[in-house]
Amino acid sequence: MAEIQLRKISKRWGSFVGVDSFDLTIADQEFLVLLGPSGCGKTTTMRMIAGLEDATEGEIWIGDRKVNDLDPKDRDVAMVFQSYGLYPHINVYENIRFPLKVRKADPATHDERVMKAAEMVELTDFLHRKPAELSGGQRQRVALARAIVRKPSVFLMDEPLSNLDAKLRVSTRAQIKNLSHELKVTTVYVTHDQIEAMTLADRVVVMKQGIVQQVGTPTDIYDMPANTFVASFIGSPAMNLMEGVIEGGTFRGKNVEISGLQASDGEVTLGFRAEDAEVADGNGQVNAPLYTIELLGDATMLTVRAGGQLVSVKAHKEFRAEIGDMVSFSVPTDICHLFDTATGARIGAS
């Protein structure tokens, strides 16, 4: 059981910055998700924690040990790789047992521990197969079992679900959440899928180009995105962002006019979530011809052009209109998020 401290760690290759001055304390037993688009440094950060990559600067502490100069094997971590990293020449049982064998755990306990780990991921029927004879989801579970067979102080998971099909991803996600709850081990999980981050995390770290954008609970980053990048990355669909100008508390942009905002004058980006706004009868704040209409089953998604961007609103599932019809959305001020257009940073508390 351990807390992880990352003290201003950086990773540079020549002049290229992979991770820039990452500073974070991950609490004991916390489930932390590193989220960001590819190339944002999330995997590099995890590999530095695992010891597969050296930190150019800064210190990494696991528990009360500084681990910068320790080999991966001495850091007491277990890792699940994106393409699983299973050993193809030995069967599932031996794969799961491998960490125990290498670390010379008491041989008498091996069988019991392997069976327990296999049970937890429901693999007991496949123990004598080779990895090549397993499906993707089963391989994924072998990798999980191999990680949990030895109680490490930290779990590291590098996009473990990205090679699975959509349906399997949902069920394995649930399994991972349940496992981490049961095992009570500090977990760092890397993903580019914001839904995984929202569903699994105690806290999410959103990264972009090696720089941390926001650290917070899933609710925090969903409801109070720190900047336009986070706002546009989190949520499905992402937050609507309209460009315009505020004058005397009124936001104006193409096809949009919202008054009653408490902000100083200047160029801003105004954001709101599709599910927070409603369709109004011609007297809403956004008025524009319909760009497209999508039937989702549980709702109807309406999209118009406003403030220089495509803006979507969720309407009732029986709402129908033709493309080109004028529609009106009501966007109350209490659902609006304001961002500085130049820097992208959040303005005020709204």
Added chain:
Amino acid sequence: MSTPKAMRQSLGLRLGSAGFLAFWCLIAAFPIFWITVMSFKSPVDAFATNPLEVIFGPRTRAGGDGLSIIDIVLGLLVLWWSGKFAMGRLPEMVARFTQPGTVLLGWIIAVVGFAVAFIVLFFAILPVVLSGLNAIAGPLGNPILGLTTVHYQSVWVENEFYRNFINSLIVTTGVVTVSLTVGTLAGYGLARSGSNLAFWLLILALIFRALPHSVLVAGYLPVFINSSEILRPIFGDAAPTLYGQPYAVIAVLVAINQPFTIWMLRSFFHNIPTELDEAARVDGCSHFQAFRRVIMPVMWPGVITTGLFSFLLGYNDFLVTSLLLDAQNQTMVPAIAGYFNRETTTTDQVEAIAAAVSITAPLFLLVMVFQRQIVSGLTAGAVKG
């Protein structure tokens, strides 16, 4: 199993490829078949102008050495049955009687046991049984195919060809061991290194590979001849003259072969995902343990394929071995050349042919034993976790 439509070939294409295959078999396999036939005949038959005489060997038969129909049928039956046993029952029995961990020992015992049983059956029991059968079988017992093993006897026993065989064994074992040890370590290191130096090392290796072999021999020759003087400061009076010794040949052949093995093994290692190394490292292996416990087992097909190529180089080499070895250390290939170079009678030539046929036998055996690994090694790239 039917061929998918996309892969089905037109009649013309099939006839063409079958024809080409047949032509290629004729070109490549016929000489081997023919010298095998020749090596069992008396010299007059072997060099007869009528091909049928070469095959049936009337003069060999007249000399008292021949096979009757019963001999041929029974002999082929025993051969076929032994082959079937070796391919089918033997692995089954090994699997049944060995504990995990002693599989290698089990195989050694099985192979040695099988070889002894086969030799006793084929060379001791069968001739006795057959001579009895031939005597009572009437016309079926009359020899129709001339066949004599006298040339093999004179090659292996009188001319002491087994000495050359042992020398070949020493040289090839040395070459394969050194090449593979250095090659796997270097190949792994180079495959996993991203540095510029690794790239230039590989280019350098390629240049050395391109050098004519005679350049290396010429470069080494003075050193080997004077090696006792050069090594005296280290070994004192016991310093050896390397010229004429198998070690010298091993050194030169390794120098010739090493660039190739490094390149080949590097590409095999390259196909193994680095994730395997990393998983092993996180699971508790040191660098070397990860190599030994995870990477090497996955690499076996590659190592065996590369090892086979190294073996062939050492086994078939003529230039280096003929230039650097003295008479009593000579390997098989230059020894065979020696047969032809002598004042030759036709008997000498047939003996040379018998020796040539003898040296192909180990190759067949080797390829047959390792065929699965060689195929998966040659078609590698499919090492998926």
